[in-house]
Amino acid sequence: MTQQTWDEVGGLLPHDEFRAASEAIVANIEQVIEGKTATVRLALAVLLAEGHLLIEDVPGVGKTKLAKALARSIDCTVRRIQFTPDLLPSDVTGVSVYNQETHDFEFRPGAVFANLVVGDEINRASPKTQSALLECMEERQVTVDGVTYQLQTPFMVIATQNPIEMEGTYPLPEAQRDRFTARIAMGYPDSNAELAMLDGHGATDPLHELRAVSDAAIVRQLIATVRQVHVADAVKQYAIDLVTATREAPDLRLGASPRATLQLLRTARAVAALEGRDYVLPDDLQALAVPVLAHRIIPTADAQLARRTTDAIVSELVHRLPLPHDRQRNPYDTRPPATGNGRAPYEPRRP
């Protein structure tokens, strides 16, 4: 197993080759998942943005199928973890075992030591086990018994989960959710796609016939190319505005983190590259705002009572936020500077 640091990625890919490689992966996955091009592209974008993907939907819409199809399309190490309530953290990260012959402890790598880790039904595991993923997902390393092991590039966790209202699940802690770059919902297929599915999946599972169209090296090159995508200052400002808006929104108890800003921009780069552009548009950010931000924020009790989902809150923010290019600060927005004695007159006294 070649150890590679996380920054070591391959060389750049020319425009045409990038396009060919990415299109090949998308087309390959679409043999299995019909009629969900946008979702598939988003999943690939998350991979190229060096992020992790959380697929959340009701059972039976192809969450696991998408994860496995993506894993099979790329010729790299793939591990699958079926999260169950009795799964232990050591099952995920690995464990040191005493070797009778060498009279020494020997590290047995866990399931996360792979390029693609498919975590099925992640919210069925106890929070203790879920937390085992914290370190590896963000820092791409595993520390067991004081020894730190680096993970390979690319490294991506694709987790699926049922909506937390379902029975027998443990909702992911905020820190864990924040580590997932994007949360996507599969949604039901439309009738044509469902018909095609019945035709195609009737006899055999097309997943078995799926061949890898790419490998880890190419993916590393793709990642390197994505990193080069240009982001104009206005777009950066727009990303900051978006994230700030979630922090200031009255409906939200917890806004998005700076990590969210970073991952939003990375994913936007990947999306732009997949669309054949070498620059990011605010359109990309607008399209990504819901998948990237919605699962990180927590609405207030009032908003929850009003049955406002975080998706709706974020898309409303996007619709309300002017582009930074045109943005002028209203004089009403700016607060008057503090007066001489350091506190504003009539400031309510806190209890």
Place this chain on the structure above:
Amino acid sequence: MISTRNIGMVAAAATLLAAAPLSAIFQGWTWLIESIIAVAVVAGVAALTRLARAPLWGQVLGMLAGLMLALTWLFPSGQELFAILPTPGTFAYFGDLLAGSMQDMRSYGVEVPDTDPLLFIAVLGVGGVAVLVDVLAVGLRRPALAGLPMLAIYSVPVAVYVDSVPAVPFVVGAAGYLWLLVTDNVDRVRRFGRRFTGDGRDVDVWEASPLASAGRRLAAVGVALAVVLPLAVPGMTGGLLDSLSRGPGNGTGNGSGSGGTSGRIDLFASLAGQLNQSQVADLVKVKTSEQNPFYLRYAVADELRPAGFQARSPSGRSVNRDLPNPADRAGPGVRQATYQATVEVTKSLSMSLMPVYAEPTRADDLSDNWLYDANQQVVFSNRENSRGRKYSFDYVRSTFTPDALRTAKPLPTEHPVRRQMTATPGPVPEVEELVKGLIQGKRTDYDRVLSIYQHFSADNGFSYRLSTESGSSGQDIVNFLTNKVGYCQQYAAAMAWLVRSAGIPARVAFGFTNGSKRDGDTFTLTNLNLHAWTEVYFDGAGWVPFDATPAYGVPGSTRSAWAPDTDAPEEPSPSSGATSAPTDPGASTESTGPDNADRDTDDGLSLGGTTPNEQPPVWPWWAAGLVALLVLLAVPALRRMALRRRRSGRAASGAMVSARVDGGSEPGARPVVVSADANRARADAHAAWAELLDTLVDFRVPVDPTETPRATADRLVRDSLDDDDAIGSARLLGRAEERARYARDPLTGEGLLPALRAVRAALATRADRRTRLLAAVLPPSVLLRWRTAMADRSGRMVALTGQARYRLLRWNPRRLLADRAAR
């Protein structure tokens, strides 16, 4: 409940306060006591019904019933049950009282005595207003609306008084209204509970809320508007524009205290109508030292309308100052004598004009509020009226021989008197023809006037009747000249019109004939003696009266040597007061006096009686205003055109340069873009995009600031464009702007200008005509930008003042108190 009762009591008190202006109408105070009783009954019944939790309609019925009982008790007819329960007889009596009040209103002037009918209607009105105010303020909780019925009370003295109404009662009424508003608002605030500041300190009920500043601002704007708007609107009395357009002119008018305008009395010498004389009332008693005085005048109408002569507002200076002396018009054939007269106006005549004989030279017993218009020779006031006044004055009576008048030269055309007093409302062919025939062969002005004067004789079929007949010509003047029946107004106005048509200044004077009740040197004049006659201006002689009305129709009519009674067979009328002076053969040649026509232009005051205050033509103002308006309207369109030219100029040059660079590069290779060129291409794309957005605004396609260029272009293609060329153009513009904003390299070498044109043309064909017109004439984009700029500026100003206020608040004692309380 207590607060509601409180508001009800305040509403009743406010109604009473609002009734204060009635004190200016009544002589006594009975009305007040009775009104208090009525209002108290209404308020008490209202409180009781509310105590019983009656619905609103129940409260209204209760209050009306209470009012009815109070009226029954206050105005007993003797047929009531237990003195307060009305019976049918009571209502019949109320009907009588109402009818009687109409009668009294006609017969009494202000201030009226306490007659039952007038008291009844006053109490009924006040009680009705009390019901309305109670319903509005307490029932509907809309106390602001209650101001309307209160204002209705105030409008009564305004309608009755000719002059201004005393201000104090209005202040009292307004205070009542404010009291009602404040009480209601305090109650409204109290419903929220206790007010307290953030410091935890209680706020007094009367302490202003932070919202009060907005109210103060609104009030200031309202007051400013109410003061400025009437000043600016012409036609309202004392209009700023009026006085501006009149100019400093005469110097004697328009002074802050000494002059002004008066009006309201209908002084109109109509060319058709009917005299309605059913009652006879003594109006004026005159005692004069003159043996056979000419008519007593009080007004002049010199503005000719198609329907007749109309009075203009007089202007002048106080009668107690030096009045113009007509002595310098003395000459051969002119006799002048000074007489004294004392006039006593009865209480029945109330107007802002004072009857005097022509050309008074000194007046006694009149306050400075009475002004004398030297041009119209009338005494008027803007503040007082003539009711019950007694005064005396000296006057100069001028009489003329016909030959003296013949020597008068025609006025030069540009002379102000001639210009103004010969104006007629458009040529009437029948009149022109008649006048032409009458003045043919007459050499002097006097002969022409005399010829016209004699036309109205019985020989020509003219006769006196108290009503005119309608005619078919559609013009009253022609009708009168054809039907040849009418009374003094028609004769005076028609003659003045004909004289004016002949190019000689003329006007209509109003006044009294000498009447038929004569006791020695005292004349008692009634409303039957009201009269109108014609005055003609002769150079050097001034205004000379001619009375064309048949003498038999006018009791006490007087004729003069220069205007003999045309219906008398031979001699001049025996009642003529003028001595027929022997004709002086040398008069025509001896007329070597100073040329009066020249003199009175530069020496208006000495002969002030002859110089009308000149009114400069109005049309240049209108024209200038129109041009200014057009220029103002064109400004947005010009601004839009300039903007478009600047942007398109930039885009065109950019496209050309980048095209050259592209052409120079090798085929297949990426276009070589130097950085300066990239900046230019960026600027071009931005300019084109800004122009596209403005065009969208112009054609009322919504523009969303949260949309990216790509999304905007897509929406445009989806919603507003259906032409392939335009669709491609819109996409191109969107892409260019997007790359200019966000990409490393902007889009170059594309024809942004044709694309813009294509999109604009496509939008224009889809828009309706109104939108197209507006886009061309009043581009909404420019207006919107100006509006936004204005809003920004005002917002910044508000923020600045807010900061200043915060700074000032540091010195607010209230804050110190709060600090101490906290400690």
